[in-house]
Amino acid sequence: METGSSTLRIGIAGYGHLGQYLVEKILKDGPGLGLILAFVWNRNSDKLKGVVPAELILEDLSCFADRRCDVIVEVCHPQIVRDFGLHFLSQSHFMVGSPSALSDPDLNQKLRQASLQYSRTLYVPSGALWGGQDIQRLNDSGILKALFIRMSKHPSCFRLTGDVLTDWTEGEGRRVLFRGSVAELCPLAPNNVNTMAAAAVAAGKLGFTGVQGEIVSDTALKDYHVVEVEVTGPDGFSVHTVRRNPAKLGAVTGSATYNSFWNSLLICKGHGGRVHLC
Structure with missing residues (x-):
């Protein structure tokens, strides 16, 4: 339209x-x-x-x-x-x-x-993604220095292309599965990191290779996903947000x-x- x-x-x-x-x-x-x-x-x-x-x-x-x-x-x-x-x-x-x-x-x-x-x-x-418009404004103003996103979920919620999680056991706790650029993460977890991809679009000058991400398996997260965003700007400026998104076991997408x-x-x-x- x-x-x-x-x-x-x-x-x-x-x-x-x-x-x-x-x-x-x-x-x-x-x-x-x-x-x-x-x-x-x-x-x-x-x-x-x-x-x-x-x-x-x-x-x-x-x-x-x-x-x-x-x-x-x-x-x-x-x-x-x-x-x-x-x-x-x-x-x-x-x-x-x-x-x-x-x-x-x-x-x-x-x-x-x-x-x-x-x-x-x-x-x-x-x-x-929480604060995407704000990230985009910082990017467009040329003052966005760094962007990091961590997504933590119960292991049953991940859909990974490799065999990283084939050996998980209930009650094992927290395990960092991967940390690196969003460009590297997207092929590994294409159905799980769309939030990170949206952030990379918002932070266009950093792009997929410049935005850093981490995915974490945590068997304690049975009721929600956690998305943490760390934004860094000039002169010590920073913002850290934590979003808890209600989600059922095995759900790729949180209900919110x-x-x-x-x-x-x-x-x-x-x-x-x-x-x-x-």
Whole structure:
């Protein structure tokens, strides 16, 4: 939707917990807020049948343009960003629910170029990141010196590409799994560090290689995830925030992040031709 339009047609790619939440919210509350659901796609379309209205189910994601969306929201996997991101931006604004995909510098640059070329917005939701707009202001002012993020979760909540956590045992306590640049962390835990990826977008001058992160397994964290952000500026300026995000065992996404994502979606109303943290 360009600024001034009365309705926003939304396409949802992915029907996991977050996708389900967004679909239900749009169907229930969307009409009163100017949001209309244009399609829902899931890798396994059988999961949608009998739950999502048949006319809203998109069987083949490559046919997304037929639904004439204003914003397409990816909430499934970084691979969809790689495979379809440029195509999405050629037709609509695009909200990247898996911003860890942007750690690939080539893809990041191509998506930014496409956003500019087509005058579309590449939206990056803040998710569980607290103070993202403030980080962005420091970055844009040229006074952000360093940014560090630590994400601590119960081991059952991590989805790692390697075998780092295959030997964990209940009650083992706290274990640092990895510490390094967010560029290194994103391929290791693509589904767990989207908060860090959003921070790297906010801190654009530091970027994915300059922003530092740490992921921690802690068997004591059975009821919530912990996100700590340390911001460093000039002349001894610093901010340290700690966010406890309620989450069930095994949950990749904390419950408070769902509402955060919904509020981000409500902002997607025509900021064309740029990357926008929302």
